Amino acid sequence: MRGEIKVILPLICYFLMQPVNLHTIPIDRLSLPLLFEQHIEAAVLRLDNIHPIISGNKWFKLRYYLEEAKKQNKKNIVTFGGAWSNHIVATAAACNMNNFNCTGIIRGEEPSTLSKTLLQAAGYGMKLVFTDRQQYKEKKIPAVISNEENFIIPAGGYGILGTAGAATILDHCQKEQYTHICCAVGTGTMMSGLIQGSVPGNLIIGISVLKNTFDTEKNIQSLLLKEQNNFQIIHDYHFGGYARKKYELTAFMNTFYRQTGIPSDFVYTGKLFFGIIDMLQKKAFFPGSRLLIIHSGGLQGNRSLENGTLIF
Ligand SMILES: *Cc1c(COP(=O)(O)O)cnc(C)c1O
Numbered sequence: 001m002r003g004e005i006k007v008i009l010p011l012i013c014y015f016l017m018q019p020v021n022l023h024t025i026p027i028d029r030l031s032l033p034l035l036f037e038q039h040i041e042a043a044v045l046r047l048d049n050i051h052p053i054i055s056g057n058k059w060f061k062l063r064y065y066l067e068e069a070k071k072q073n074k075k076n077i078v079t080f081g082g083a084w085s086n087h088i089v090a091t092a093a094a095c096n097m098n099n100f101n102c103t104g105i106i107r108g109e110e111p112s113t114l115s116k117t118l119l120q121a122a123g124y125g126m127k128l129v130f131t132d133r134q135q136y137k138e139k140k141i142p143a144v145i146s147n148e149e150n151f152i153i154p155a156g157g158y159g160i161l162g163t164a165g166a167a168t169i170l171d172h173c174q175k176e177q178y179t180h181i182c183c184a185v186g187t188g189t190m191m192s193g194l195i196q197g198s199v200p201g202n203l204i205i206g207i208s209v210l211k212n213t214f215d216t217e218k219n220i221q222s223l224l225l226k227e228q229n230n231f232q233i234i235h236d237y238h239f240g241g242y243a244r245k246k247y248e249l250t251a252f253m254n255t256f257y258r259q260t261g262i263p264s265d266f267v268y269t270g271k272l273f274f275g276i277i278d279m280l281q282k283k284a285f286f287p288g289s290r291l292l293i294i295h296s297g298g299l300q301g302n303r304s305l306e307n308g309t310l311i312f
Contacts, residue, residue, distance in 0.1 A: 007127065007128070007129050007130075007145075008110070008114075008122060008127065008128040008129075008130075017093065017096055017097050017124075018051060018052060019051075019097070020050050020051045020054060020059055020097075021049075021050055021051065022050060022172065025045060025046060025047065025049060025050060025172045025173075026046040026049055027043050027044065027045050027046070027173055027292075028043060028044045028046060028260070028261075028262065029041070029042075029043045030042045030043065030044065030260055030293075032259060032260075032277075034277070034280050034281065035280070038280065038283070038285070038287055039287040039288055040280065040285055040287065040288070040289045040290075040291065041289070041290045041291065042276075042290075042291040042292075042293060043290075043291070043292055043293070044260075044262060044292075044293045044294075044295050045169070045172065045173055045292055045293070045294050045295060046262075046295050047060075047169065047294065047295055047296055047297045048263070048269075048295050048296075048297035048298070048299065049297075050297070051093075053089060053090070053093045053120070053124075054089075054090045054093045054094055054097075055086070055090070055297030055298055055299065056086070056295070056296040056297020056298045057166060057169065057190045057294070057296040057297065057298070058086055058087055058090035058091075058094075058157065058297070058298065059090060059094060060165045060166050060168060060169050060190070060193070061087075061156070061157030061162040061165050061166050061189055061190065061193075062090065062091060062094050062153070062157055062162075062165065063165040063168070064161040064162075064164050064165045065077075065151070065153045065157065065159075065161050065162070065165075066094060066095075066098055066100070068151070068161060069100065069151035070098075072151065074100075074149055074150065074151035075100065075101055075149040076100065076101040076102065076103060076147075076149050076150050076151065077091060077095050077100045077101070077102040077103070077150075077151050077153060078102070078103045078104075078105065078141060078145065078150045078151065078152050078153070079091050079102070079103075079104060079105070079152070079153040079154070079155065080104070080105045080106075080107070080136065080139065080154070080155035081104060081105075081106065081107070081155055081156075082106065082107045082108070083106060083107075083108065083111065083114075083115040083117060083118055084115055084117050084243070084267075084300055084301050084303070084304050085117065085300070086117075086297070086298035086300045086301070087155065087156050087157060088104045088106070088117065088118070088121050088126070089117050089120050089121045089124075089300060091104070091121075091126070091153065092104065092120070092121035092122075092123075092124035092125065092126035093124050095124070095125070095126070096124040096125050101125070101127070102125065102126045102127070103126065103127045103128075103129060103145050103150075104118075104121055104126045104127070104128050104129065105129050105131055105136065105141070105142070106118065106128055106129065106130050106131070107131070107133060107136040108130065108131075108132070108133060108136070109130055109132060110130040114128075115303075115304070116303045117300050117303065127145070129142055129145060139154075139155075155187070156186055156187040156189060157187075157189055158187040158188075158189045158219075158223075159189070159223070160223060162189040162193070162223075163189055163192045163193045163196060163223045163224070164193065164196070165193065166189060166190045166191075166192070166193020166194065166196075166197075167193040167194070167196040167197035168193075168197065169190070169193060169194065169197065169294065170194060170197035170198065171197070173292060175197070175198065175199055175202060175292075176199055176201065177290055177292075178201075178202055178290050178291065178292040179201065179202070179203065179285075179288075179289045179290050179291070180202070180203050180204075180205055180285065180289055180290070180291045180292070181194055181198065181202050181203070181204050181205070181291075181292045181294065182204075182205045182206075182207070182272065182276050182291055182292070182293045182294065183204070183205075183206055183207070183272065183293075183294040183296060184206070184207055184209055184268040184269055184271060184272040184294075184296055185206035185207060185208045185209065185210075185216060185233055186209055186210065186242075186268065187216075187219070188206070188216045188219050188220040188223070188233075189223065190294070190296060191204060191206045191220055191231065191233075192219075192220045192223035192224055194294070195220065195224060195228050195230065195231050196224060196225065196228075198230060200230075202230060203230050203231070203232065204230060204231040204232070205231070205232055205234065205276075206231065206232070206233040206234065207233075207234050207237050207271055207272045207275040207276070208233050208234065208235050208237070208238060209237075209238055209242060209267060209268055209271050209272075210238055210241060210242050211238045211240065211241035211242070211244075212235065213235075214235070216233055217233055220233075234275060234279070236275070237271045237272075237274055237275035237278070238271065239271060242267070243266075243267050243301060245266040245270075249266055249270055249271065249274060250266060250270070250305070250309050250310060252270065252273070252274050252277075253265075253266065253270045253273075253274075253310060254310060254311045254312075256270075256273050256274075256277070257310075257311060257312050258311070262295065263299065263310075263312040264295075265298055265299045265300070265301045265302050266301055266302065266305070267298070267301035268296060268298055268301070269295055269296060269297075269298070272293065272294075272296075273293070276291070276293060
């Protein structure tokens with residue numbers, strides 16, 4: 001029913017929370033014939049390894065929001081997302097770790113069975129509030145949970161603090177070495193952080209996972225502290241749009257895993273790796289290029305796939 005709001009109270013916390021490990025983020029060198037032939041080097045920064053749950057870029061995007069909430073003495077974090085959202089489960093886990101209460105405003109009516117992602121978020125103590133799509137779009141905070149102890153984090157961590165956090169991703173590699181830094185692009189917050197954290201000589205290449213969202217460039221500029229033009233978004237690898245997939249994509253993800261041992265997800269990093277490999281095949285990078293590909297983690301989406309689709 002339109003306007004109806006369903007609240008699910010947190011489940012008992014049964015997960016043991018491991019700390020985030022930023023000390024040893026692996027950088028895996030890819031060895032593919034395609035690279036040797038063109039005298040190109042490529043390495044993958046494995047942000048998917050920093051934590052089993054808060055994987056990838058989400059922790060980086062959240063870090064300064066949580067610091068700010070602490071500074072402002074807020075007790076409850078409120079954020080937004082869909083049923084398979086990496087951001088929702090990452091926020092739930094990060095709040096659990098940092099002793100915040102948290103509420104997730106979930107797009108759509110309450111399903112008869114919760115997605116694994118939402119169950120897990122509830123397991124970390126997140127209160128789930130379901131709103132219909134129209135209210136969600138308007139980003140209204142439902143009256144049942146509005147009070148001044150709340151600190152709001154925009155969906156996907158989009159915003160200046162998210163960007164500042166994402167800029168610190170590049171502290172975990174020798175960024176001067178690379179000619180290109182490649183990432184998946186949803187809201188563009190991570191990409192704007194990579195641009196902000198980049199040094200002269202880095203070109204940031206973003207593979208958009210959304211269809212025809214040509215505002216992303218503008219959104220990224222608006223998140224940057226100063227105008228920058230060392231970036232480019234590629235709009236050719238969305239596979240039909242956000243969280244859409246084709247057999248060609250999941251088949252590629254399996255092949256890529258066989259060749260490199262690197263798992264990916266069909267929402268973000270699968271499209272990223274597909275795009276970069278396809279661009280390499282089309283000779284989009286000059287000989288001598290040194291690529292850093294950001295594995296932004298986030299394997300949540302794969303949990304919605306039929307068993308057996310992926311080999312990892
Ligand atoms: C959220 C997410 C992204 C997109 O990040 P934005 O900052 O919204 O562009 C990319 N990769 C993974 C794995 C994600 O979970």
